Amino acid sequence: MSPTPKTGRELVLQWLYDEIRRAKTADLHRAAAFLEWARGIRAGCAKQRGGARMAQANGWRKYVDAPVRW
Secondary structure (H helix, E strand, C coil): CCCCCCCHHHHHHHHHHHHHHHCCHHHHHHHHHHHHHHHHHHHHHHHHHHHHHHHHHHHHHHHCCCCCCC
16 A cells, blocks of 8 residues: 655645754744744734725725614
8 A cells, every 4th residue: 555645735844854954053043033924924914804804894884874773
C-alpha cells in the first residue's frame, strides 16, 4: 500500500523545518517578524472587509424613512 500523498501545507511545513535546521538566529528572527507582520495585515484586511459588509448590509437604511411608532 502506498503512503498517502502529502498536502500542500505539509510540503511547505517540511520545507520550513528543513530551512529552520540550516538557518542562523538572525534569519529566524527576521522570519518570525515577517510572519507576525503578515498575520497583522491579514487581521486588518478581515476587519476592513467586515466593516464593508456591515456598511453594505445597512446601506439601504439611509434611503428609507424610519417607521412611525406610537
